[in-house]
């Protein structure tokens with residue numbers, strides 16, 4: 001193989017890129033990471049909760065016990081799962097807690113990406129990578145046969161045997177240089193998030209959590225003014241991340257903006273008491289892919305692999321949002337395949353095909369395939385965001401309100417609530433959703 005400046009260049013130092021770089025360095029390769037933010041995490045945003053299994057398995061395989069799990073800058077271990085149906089002035093919230101949620105490999109943690117990504121970058125550097133921040137890669141270098149052999153950033157051209165592209169959801173290089181299709185407005189969503197500071201003890205009181213433990217909450221209904229999308233809330237050590245996600249297609253049609261939705265969300269009676277007396281210290285926005293398996297582009301190319309959100313590896317199931325665990329595992333698989341291909345002296349797409357095999361044999365592609373029909377089901381299920389939260393309010397009022405009038409049997413109170421929405425239609429919709437999950 002021809003002489004190159006580095007064995008591997010990684011574009012982007014998010015979850016996928018930093019882990020790819022870490023694994024490749026641990027395997028003895030020379031690695032350059034180029035990150036456009038002034039520091040890793042400067043431009044990144046997540047809800048967010050990291051399902052820990054993928055990070056645990058990377059560290060179990062590569063860290064030789066050097067990294068103490070307790071030293072990772074997680075915010076809180078999530079031990080309470082909340083799901084809320086919200087209409088304009090009511091909310092029904094399910095709060096689930098169990099021992100299993102906290103068990104090793106089933107555990108999950110809230111994270112703030114500014115801190116977490118800097119830890120990932122430092123870990124990659126300590127493994128031997130070079131991380132350069134504040135530089136945006138503008139193009140991939142390709143030889144006459146089309147094989148990628150490096151990057152261009154400003155006036156610099158830097159070469160490598162393999163380039164791992166992990167530039168996130170706004171994947172311009174993947175589109176421009178690798179021919180990935182531009183996602184449709186129905187497949188992409190905008191996420192906005194605000195972070196509110198509160199003392200740790202107040203958070204623990206408001207969420208009935210032990211110190212260092214916390215809650216994740218996903219909300220459906222009026223938080224997006226009835227448009228497809230949802231709200232989220234994660235407890236951090238001494239702050240709360242609160243935000244909304246709404247598809248670009250529906251935002252284009254909406255008679256309101258996502259900022260107005262956010263303002264109303266914060267004033268909702270189920271949310272306002274949670275952030276009472278809290279100071280907003282951060283505001284951010286980011287794209288998120290919502291299309292599932294059907295929008296995953298070709299991710300193995302001659303001399304180049306695509307990982308994480310750049311390959312659209314993200315899932316929003318309504319009760320789970322996952323992207324970081326997929327990013328971490330795809331970054332690992334990309335690095336392992338790249339290292340093996342370099343060692344074998346064949347970095348063509350067929351030499352790098354082990355990446356596809358690892359992805360397809362793992363939860364990454366298998367989960368995306370399992371829930372393949374969910375994005376379309378959710379997109380068409382408009383009543384889920386309008387009628388259902390109202391129906392839930394009516395049903396819960398029928399169950400809980402006592403007004404001194406002589407009682408009517410519960411089934412007689414609930415039946416008309418379902419009937420006016422069409423019982424067969426309800427059964428069909430719920431059945432369809434369950435088949436897609």
Ligand SMILES: Cc1cc2nc3c(=O)[nH]c(=O)nc-3n(C[C@H](O)[C@H](O)[C@H](O)COP(=O)(O)OP(=O)(O)OC[C@H]3O[C@@H](n4cnc5c(N)ncnc54)[C@H](O)[C@@H]3O)c2cc1C
Nearest residue numbers: 012014015016036046047048049137168191308309323324
């Ligand atoms: C509102 C919202 C809520 C979410 N909630 C969750 C959640 O709770 N749990 C979960 O698991 N996932 C969640 N996700 C998804 C998750 O954030 C992503 O799946 C994850 O960040 C993907 O990691 P990545 O490394 O692929 O991309 P990113 O984290 O986006 O990293 C890409 C990196 O590439 C850099 N970059 C981009 N272009 C260039 C360039 N040209 N040159 C150099 N560097 C470049 C960026 O600055 C960035 O650092 C959420 C996403 C959003 C938007």
